Amino acid sequence: MSSASAWPPPPDRPPPPPGGGAPTRRRDRRTGVVVLAVLLAGALGIGAYLWVTTTRWQTHSAAWEEEARGYADQVASLDAELDATDAELVAAREQLATATARITDLANEKAQLGDENVASQQYLDYQRRVSEAAGVVTTALGDCVDAQSQLITYLEDRGSYDAKDLDRFASDVETLCRQASKANDQLEQELEQ
């Protein structure tokens, strides 16, 4: 064995000083104790820190859970409100569509009534114009008859009147009767339409 051959120490090395081994061992032991104490203190410190951390995180987690449950309740409540609001919105849209359709219908009815009113007014105006024209034609025909009667009277007493005047009057009567006849024809044509 090599350890047997290494012991006792070779003679060329000086022997350790007398009494020097015991203090070294004591110092080593003290150092070991200090190291162990420091290790123990460190472990205790870390353990305490970890315990505090764990406790805090538990508290933190519980607070978040409580917060989350509160918000979950709010979400559920808001979901219910949203569903109700959606239903109201759908109903409101249907009402709006009905209302706009009704407004469109009413606007159309009003427009059609307006058209009918204008058409009626125009028809009344037409009737009035026709009546007025009929009156004018009647008057003109009457005037024609009167003028022709007057002309006959003048002709019966031809010698009392200037011949040129009589011719002019006869021409005027003819023009008047022609216009009256023409107006009468126009009126008849208008009435036939």
Place this chain on the structure above:
Amino acid sequence: MTRPGRARVAARGLRRAPVLLLAATLAGCAVLPSLPPAVPDDVVPTRVAPSARASLSPDGAEGLSPDGFDAVQRMAVRIRNVGCDGLSTGSGFAVDEHTLVTNRHVVADSESLEVSTYDGRDLAVSAAGSASLADLALVRTADPLPSHPTLADADPRPGDAVTVVGYPEGGELTITAGEVIGPTTDPLHENLGEVLLTDAPVEPGSSGSAALDEQGRVIGVVYAKTSDGRSLLVPLSTLERLLDDADGFRALPPCAQPSGQPSGRPSATPTR
């Protein structure tokens, strides 16, 4: 190596141990979990993002007025032409607060013009003028028009979507859709230059209706219907050219009342 040498090395190691231990402790502290932060009292955001708020608006509600009609419907007007010998109706649309565009033949030979809106309101007309180079007319209203669209940037191309809003047959406000077929020559010779042919259905009374693109912008004015059921538009370019030229419109001549009554009695009697 001799035994005393090893002892010295061990003693040196023991002396270094506290230093190593302290270093290890400090390094270990770095990987220890930190303490939790305080739980906030309120985690609800105080302000809703604009995009999220916009997404809450009901579908299709952006263009709605408070009465539920969209801008396309509000800009359309019904025109009643009360003529001297009859009545006709047509359509039109606003181009600004007091001006509307329609066809010349819609307002021609009128004794008076009556304009009504989508909701049945009657608007007083203050003036009217028609263009000589196109079947277009402008009508000024004393009352403000409910809404007016913007004009498109350019004439539409074949295949573009077109929407026509007006009062076919003088009836209800109606919206029809189709596609632009392309430019063509005016078969009625009412317009200088080319007109547009579309397959959007129109009827008599649709004349003067606005033809709109997909963005609701004006791309033309309906003025006629072909025998095969297609519609003809005065293109936007013609409309813009006439709107830019104040002299392009002339006041409408009043219609003539029918006459032809006989004159009175002979103006004179023969003298004695």
